[in-house]
Amino acid sequence: MRRPVLLAALLWAGGGAQASDTDVLLTALQQAQTLAARGTAEVSVFFPPRSVPTRQTNALPVVPFRPALIAAHFTVKRSEAPPLAGRDVTRFDLTPKVGQAARWTIWVDRTWNVPLAFEERMPDGTLARRAVFTSVRAQPARVQRPLLPVPAGLRAAVLAALPGVRFPPGFTPTAVKTRGNGLEITLSDGINVLALVIAPRGVRAAPGVASRRVGHRFVWLVGNLPDAPLRSALAGIQTVDEGELGTFLTTGDSNT
Amino acid sequence: MSMDERELDALLARVREETPADAGAAERFLAWHRAEQGMTAPLAARARATFWPTLLACAAVLTGVLMLRPAPALPASAAYDAYQGALGEGW
Numbered sequence: 547m548r549r550p551v552l553l554a555a556l557l558w559a560g561g562g563a564q565a566s567d568t569d570v571l572l573t574a575l576q577q578a579q580t581l582a583a584r585g586t587a588e589v590s591v592f593f594p595p596r597s598v599p600t601r602q603t604n605a606l607p608v609v610p611f612r613p614a615l616i617a618a619h620f621t622v623k624r625s626e627a628p629p630l631a632g633r634d635v636t637r638f639d640l641t642p643k644v645g646q647a648a649r650w651t652i653w654v655d656r657t658w659n660v661p662l663a664f665e666e667r668m669p670d671g672t673l674a675r676r677a678v679f680t681s682v683r684a685q686p687a688r689v690q691r692p693l694l695p696v697p698a699g700l701r702a703a704v705l706a707a708l709p710g711v712r713f714p715p716g717f718t719p720t721a722v723k724t725r726g727n728g729l730e731i732t733l734s735d736g737i738n739v740l741a742l743v744i745a746p747r748g749v750r751a752a753p754g755v756a757s758r759r760v761g762h763r764f765v766w767l768v769g770n771l772p773d774a775p776l777r778s779a780l781a782g783i784q785t786v787d788e789g790e791l792g793t794f795l796t797t798g799d800s801n802t
Numbered sequence: 803m804s805m806d807e808r809e810l811d812a813l814l815a816r817v818r819e820e821t822p823a824d825a826g827a828a829e830r831f832l833a834w835h836r837a838e839q840g841m842t843a844p845l846a847a848r849a850r851a852t853f854w855p856t857l858l859a860c861a862a863v864l865t866g867v868l869m870l871r872p873a874p875a876l877p878a879s880a881a882y883d884a885y886q887g888a889l890g891e892g893w
Contacts, residue, residue, distance in 0.1 A: 748875040
């Protein structure tokens with residue numbers, strides 16, 4: 547029932563071909579919550595930087611796709627593509643409607659309707675992350691990857707905790723957890739994520755890292771965005787009141 | 803130009819005789835010595851009196867600076883760790 551309603555809404559909102567491409571992609575991403583290909587995959591990560599960027603796995607890494615945000619913030623274009631790992635695939639190119647967030651390409655298996663590869667590129671075309679099957683087993687595996695819902699009222703609570711913060715275009719808070727003596731808020735535009743951190747200490751400037759002192763606390767914003775929008779998001783913060791987020795907190799794993 | 807014994811005895815005898823220049827020499831020396839002690843003793847006392855408060859003040863300032871100095875910024879890897887945690891499993 548949900549799928550036809552979503553399709554009707556997208557058709558009404560955006561026009562035929564565009565809505566159709568978005569809906570086809572979202573159907574595949576929904577399928578990926580319970581079904582996943584297995585085999586040999588090559589995973590490369592160039593941002594965040596690491597000493598050994600490429601490794602092999604037997605499955606694609608998890609991307610926390612949020613269908614409603616994708617539909618709102620990305621233009622989706624479907625196209626033909628050569629076979630991948632011996633399987634027929636459809637290519638989907640996702641471009642942010644506003645802002646300078648990374649763009650994505652997702653290759654979806656035509657029969658199983660699950661991703662076989664995805665790729666994240668910075669606005670200038672530089673590759674940030676890529677995961678691609680080089681070979682797949684004959685059958686996909688059943689998985690359980692339920693999408694955690696965004697807590698109601700989280701956006702308003704983050705705005706109250708950090709008055710003056712300006713989320714980069716397309717991004718909104720989706721989760722918050724404690725992190726050592728501070729907090730970590732995840733922002734998402736549907737695919738890309740940013741880490742908004744409240745900490746007792748600052749962090750050195752680096753590509754994709756902005757940090758600013760606000761009163762006796764520091765606020766960091768980390769992610770695949772140019773420096774200007776990262777700094778601009780933090781520039782207007784007037785004060786830090788972590789108490790506003792108390793009811794949303796879960797304990798994180800890190801002790802930083 | 804050698805002196806005989808008689809001339810040497812006469813010279814020593816003259817030296818032993820008290821002259822007007824010798825009168826009050828001991829008093830003059832004592833007066834000078836007391837004046838010297840009077841000048842140096844208060845200086846030492848003053849130095850002792852100001853040494854400890856100055857030292858304590860310096861220690862307090864140093865402690866304050868160390869306490870109020872902002873902790874050094876963490877390396878960028880701390881920020882990337884936070885981002886990595888938000889990316890999803892398997893990256």
